[in-house]
Amino acid sequence: MADPFLSIQHVKKAFGATTVVEDFNLDIARGEFVSFLGPSGCGKTTVLRMVAGFEEPTAGQIIVGGKDVTRLKPNQRNVGMVFQAYALFPNLTVAQNVAFGLKVAGIPKADSDKRVAEMLDLIKLPQLGDRYPYQLSGGQQQRVALARALAPKPKLLLLDEPLSALDAKVRVSLRDEIRAIQKELGITTIFVTHDQEEALSISDRIAVMYGGKAEQVGAPFEIYNRPATKFVANFVGTLNVLEGVVSDAGSGRVRINAEEIGLKGKLNGSKTGDTLSLALRPEAIALGERPGNDAKLTGEISDVHFLGSVIRVRVGIGQSKISLDTFNNSSTPPPNVGDKAEISFSSGDVLVLH
Template identity: 80%
Template structure:
């Protein structure tokens, strides 16, 4: 197996008595796109800034392409950085902004012009080289910021919430373009975001952070379907959490309200009578019998929300209320509020939260 391109080893960062990153470890493969996902204050941007060289670790080491860069300045690390604020030079044209890093590096005017033309084509703004930043939309400005970061051919691209200042439609379009450009260039990339949809849609792997700790590092599929902690399960996607009591730990049987269900995942050493938290995604459940569903709960429909292609139904089970999603079918009327119902699901889809 090839050596990791970026290796963050036992990194810690404290500001006085406040520790914001605790024993952080991560290996990133060449060409991999890894997202740091978490709420504000979880430490994700601090880790990115330590990789960039803007912050010095309190402890630990950082290696890029096998070289220890822990104590090197940002301009000695051969990285490209894109910030939330576009940070373009207002007195320079688009072409001059893109060429800035090349000019500082001493590239000839011919090489600068050639590379700028290449980058303008990559970001799909070939005719806008002579414009100034104020003449561009927010999405166009962020494309230019990306081109400026990529122009000097950095080894590593760091993106610090680059889409958060844009409206929703532009964000979706631009995140797809960023991923496409990243794949085309094959550049190793770290992307910081608090938006779970962004992270799930474009990442090879996601690092979910909370309280300065990496709660889970896994593929988007694993993060969503097999969260390893209660925080990850609750933070990523919509989740129903059911409180139950262990009836038979050997057989995985748990009582939820007036129903007894079996779960396939480990109860992690729980004993009979112990309280346990179970979780189900809305899309894992159905009203009534459904192929492959071997488990059921009983309750009463309390709310029905028509969302177009999906109908979200809320069902009261007694002690708690759950939400489930069913596809809209024009030939079938939606469920009726007040009706008693059976909610079914596969026992293998029940997550046991620890």
């Protein structure tokens, strides 16, 4: 990436003897929306707080717009931040909350009032400027927190799990609004989440974190379809894992529960007799034959769940349970538990986990 807007270089953070971020590196382009995705304790919020200036790195540099900001205080970085807790001032109205950063910066009242009006229009709450936070829903309060962060026109927008306190329907609506606002303003954004669906749906790129490191950085399509590590493959999306034994390394044949499939070019140096962990996404698997599928396995239906438009089926193959979804067809009843079943898939969709 030529001339990144934000560059996080060899950043480390230790609290005493405990290292929570280890040699983290990431370049982010101007206007890019990047999500930090990972489980609790993986270091994603700590990296965000170091970019914001709330934590000082033990080692490494943070460069914004070509300027080293590693040792600068938060108010010297021109960064807007939205927290999981709305953190609105309960004694101030919506308009006063949005104007808070402008007032601190010494912006004249007339200019501040104009900017507040723009922000309230942006978050689609133009009529609620006189209300207090307790009079708003959770989703409305988080919109106000977003407007307050954006009002001073920051260079960077940092969002620390801003949707996790909201119910599912509001989360989906608000994440789409956040993305639309980010695109409209063209502001460089980091979004921290442990929700893979959120990260996959709104990000330009995702940094999947584990144990204080970035396991993989890439576009959502790449992260989901070409996971670089076993952790990424298991953490992002639903994954079926089968144990296979290399029956003929030369021809790329692998035996799964007495049946063989071909995985030529995917064995990565494995030898005949080696045991491999093979993974398949549910959507890559068909119940029965499907054109283009060159691999087949047989098993027994172990679970069937009717979910309306989709029927979720689990097939037992040896000691493994394979999950797949089929579309509901009103003229074809779902399979029964205990039925023999054949599944098919393309060998190109098989991931060999390491």
